[in-house]
Each structure stands twice: as C-alpha cells, then as structure tokens.
Amino acid sequence: MTIGEFNSNFRSDLTELYSEEEVSSLFKIVLEELLSFDITKFYLKPDYVLTNIELEKIKKFTNELKRGKPFQYIVGETRFYGYKFYVNDSVLIPRVETEALVDWVLRENKQSKTTVIDFCTGSGCIAVTMKMKRKKWNIFALENSKKAIELAKRNSSRYYVNINYIHADIFSWNKYDEIDIIISNPPYVVESQKKFMKVNVLNFEPENSIFVADENPLIFYKRIFDISKLKLKAGGLIYFEINPKFKNPLISLSKKYKFSNYELKKDIFKRNRYIKFQK
Ligand SMILES: C[S@@+](CC[C@H](N)C(=O)[O-])C[C@H]1O[C@@H](n2cnc3c(N)ncnc32)[C@H](O)[C@@H]1O
Structure with a gap:
C-alpha cells in the first residue's frame, strides 16, 4: 500500500x-x-x-x-505549554485551556522565593511547568491516585525538576506548611453534563479526574478554601480553573470565606474559565 x-x-x-x-x-x-x-x-x-x-x-x-481511544494515550504523550508530557489512562490528558491558567500565574508572579501547591496534580503538567519556569519556587503537588503520582514523577524526571509530591486525599490531608500560592484544576464537571461529552473522553479518561456530583459541584473548591483559611499566607493567592456554569455560586462561597477580591478570566472560547482570589 x-x-x-x-x-x-x-x-x-x-x-x-x-x-x-x-x-x-x-x-x-x-x-x-x-x-x-x-x-x-x-x-x-x-x-x-x-x-x-x-x-x-x-x-x-x-x-x-x-x-475512540484518544491519540495521546496511544502515543503515550501530549504537549502542554510547549513541553512534552507522558500520559496514560490513569491521568486526565492536559488540556489547552489549562495552559492559560499556568500562564496567568507565571505572568503575575515573578518573585523568587515562593511556596506553591498544585492541588489535584494528575500528570503533574501544572507543577512541572511552573518549576521549569520558576526554578527557585518550592512546589508541592497533591494527588490521590498512586498511578497518577507515579506518572507525574516520570514527568518531573524527564525535565530534571524537583517537585514535592504528596500522595493523599485532599479531603483528609492536613499536614501543610504556609503557602504563598495555590493553583488547582480540580474535577468540576457535574454528572448531568456527561450527556454533552464525547465518547473518547467518557470511555477512556478517568472518571474521578473529571466528575463531581450535581448535589455538590463545588466540593473541591470548598475544601481548598478550608485549607486556605488555615495555611494560605495573608495576601496569598488562589488560582482556579472552573466550570463556567458555577461561577456565581463559587463567588458567593468565597464571600463566606471572607475573600473580598476576585478576578475572572475567559478561555479561548470566551467562557469564564479561570478565577483568582486573594486572601
Ligand atoms: C481535572 S484533573 C486535573 C489534572 C491536572 N492538574 C491537569 O490540569 O491536567 C483532577 C485530578 O484530581 C485528582 N483527584 C480526584 N479526587 C481527588 C482527591 N479526593 N484528592 C486528591 N486528588 C484527587 C484526580 O485523580 C485528577 O488527577
């Protein structure tokens, strides 16, 4: 042929x-x-x-x-922020939208000594990219899937960067130091949105990376606000990727935690996709 x-x-x-x-x-x-x-x-x-x-x-x-298998899983890698990252079916395939979240953090934070945590790190794409761009930052990355942590470690070894990986469930983890910046792209698609999703996402990407219950769509954000109450430094920042559908409830929730400042940003498709809070 x-x-x-x-x-x-x-x-x-x-x-x-x-x-x-x-x-x-x-x-x-x-x-x-x-x-x-x-x-x-x-x-x-x-x-x-x-x-x-x-x-x-x-x-x-x-x-x-x-x-229907995503080509990134077949070839075993994908590109994120110009770098190649290993992927397999234990992690969400890093999305182009998430690059803009990393970009926002990097553009606004050029100081050297900074402690950062990436909650729900998956393949490690956010943490590893930040460490490559900000060599002096002390970066932690938390994830509850052991297989995902193993893959994220391969990604940091690929680029010779040192990330402090924490294998833990965010809902029970409580051993943290003071943090300057929190960044997170947690699961945020509600079950009822499944019907709008493509089969190659539904049949191949790990469910617990994507979905949350309709009854509690902000469960991860609430938990991160709880953690930030104790450990985010005064003036510290939180950068989230969000489900545009829950922008208003998230802003209301943040007020209960006394975050008075927030800034929204849109993704390339003009949807409210990122939000920043300052303590
Ligand atoms: C939307 S994915 C984000 C992955 C990566 N940060 C990215 O942007 O491509 C969410 C991640 O949260 C992890 N996760 C789900 N439940 C968790 C929990 N209870 N504690 C910690 N991590 C959790 C999933 O395993 C998945 O890797």
Whole structure:
C-alpha cells in the first residue's frame, strides 16, 4: 500500500468519529510520530510504498483510534505549554485551556522565593511547568491516585525538576506548611453534563479526574478554601480553573470565606474559565 492510499483509507475509516480537521491532524501525527515522516515528504512522495513493519504500526494505531481511544494515550504523550508530557489512562490528558491558567500565574508572579501547591496534580503538567519556569519556587503537588503520582514523577524526571509530591486525599490531608500560592484544576464537571461529552473522553479518561456530583459541584473548591483559611499566607493567592456554569455560586462561597477580591478570566472560547482570589 502507498502512503497516498493509506491517507484515503485513514480518512474514510475515521470520518464517523472525527471532524475533517481532526483527521488531518491525526494523519500528521501518524506520519511524524509513527513513521518519522515529514508532511512535506508525504506531499512530495505520495507513491512511497509502506513497509510491512510500517503498515503493522499504523494499522494498530488506526484500530485504537476507531475504538475512540484518544491519540495521546496511544502515543503515550501530549504537549502542554510547549513541553512534552507522558500520559496514560490513569491521568486526565492536559488540556489547552489549562495552559492559560499556568500562564496567568507565571505572568503575575515573578518573585523568587515562593511556596506553591498544585492541588489535584494528575500528570503533574501544572507543577512541572511552573518549576521549569520558576526554578527557585518550592512546589508541592497533591494527588490521590498512586498511578497518577507515579506518572507525574516520570514527568518531573524527564525535565530534571524537583517537585514535592504528596500522595493523599485532599479531603483528609492536613499536614501543610504556609503557602504563598495555590493553583488547582480540580474535577468540576457535574454528572448531568456527561450527556454533552464525547465518547473518547467518557470511555477512556478517568472518571474521578473529571466528575463531581450535581448535589455538590463545588466540593473541591470548598475544601481548598478550608485549607486556605488555615495555611494560605495573608495576601496569598488562589488560582482556579472552573466550570463556567458555577461561577456565581463559587463567588458567593468565597464571600463566606471572607475573600473580598476576585478576578475572572475567559478561555479561548470566551467562557469564564479561570478565577483568582486573594486572601
Ligand atoms: C481535572 S484533573 C486535573 C489534572 C491536572 N492538574 C491537569 O490540569 O491536567 C483532577 C485530578 O484530581 C485528582 N483527584 C480526584 N479526587 C481527588 C482527591 N479526593 N484528592 C486528591 N486528588 C484527587 C484526580 O485523580 C485528577 O488527577
């Protein structure tokens, strides 16, 4: 089979599950990640005949994609803030939206000695990126999934950075020092929003990374406010990624904790996605 023929088959195999744009970027991934083939080379050599080994590799990849498995889990990594991060099915695939949260923290905080905690770290993408950009910060990262912590450790080793990982349940953890900055992208999608989500998220990404009960959508935020009451320094900052649907209830909740200041930011899709509080 030539690479040109493979391209046509690939497109017809995947059009049911993915948009044309997504199929094009998946095809580029097959070329670059699996075949070490440059897209320009493909346009120059559409008659290149694939070897049996190459065919075997791409068949396996296409079958996984057809099952709906996210390509990041198939290739075992993704990009976040310009860096490659290992991922597997024990962690949420870092989202492009979350890059803007990290960016906000980095733009506003250039001081050297700072103690930071990333609650619900998953793959470690937030903590590791911050440490790479702010070498002198003392960064803690808490997560309750042992497998996720193992993966996050691989991500920090990949970039030779030192993160203080804490394997604990946020709802029972209470051994913390004074903190300057809290950052968190906790689970925030309510169960009733499942029906709007794609099968490749629902069937493959870990449920406890994403969902919270409809009856208690702010459970993680409330817990973080409780922790901050005791341990966030006066003037300290909290940066959250949020579910736009619960922006107002979250602001009301923050008032009960005497946070008078807040600032909202929108994501690339113009939805209220990030909020900052100051103690
Ligand atoms: C939305 S994901 C965020 C992952 C990563 N910070 C990111 O932005 O890509 C939420 C993470 O919270 C973790 N988590 C869920 N319940 C937890 C709990 N009770 N205590 C600590 N972490 C928890 C999940 O395992 C998951 O890794």
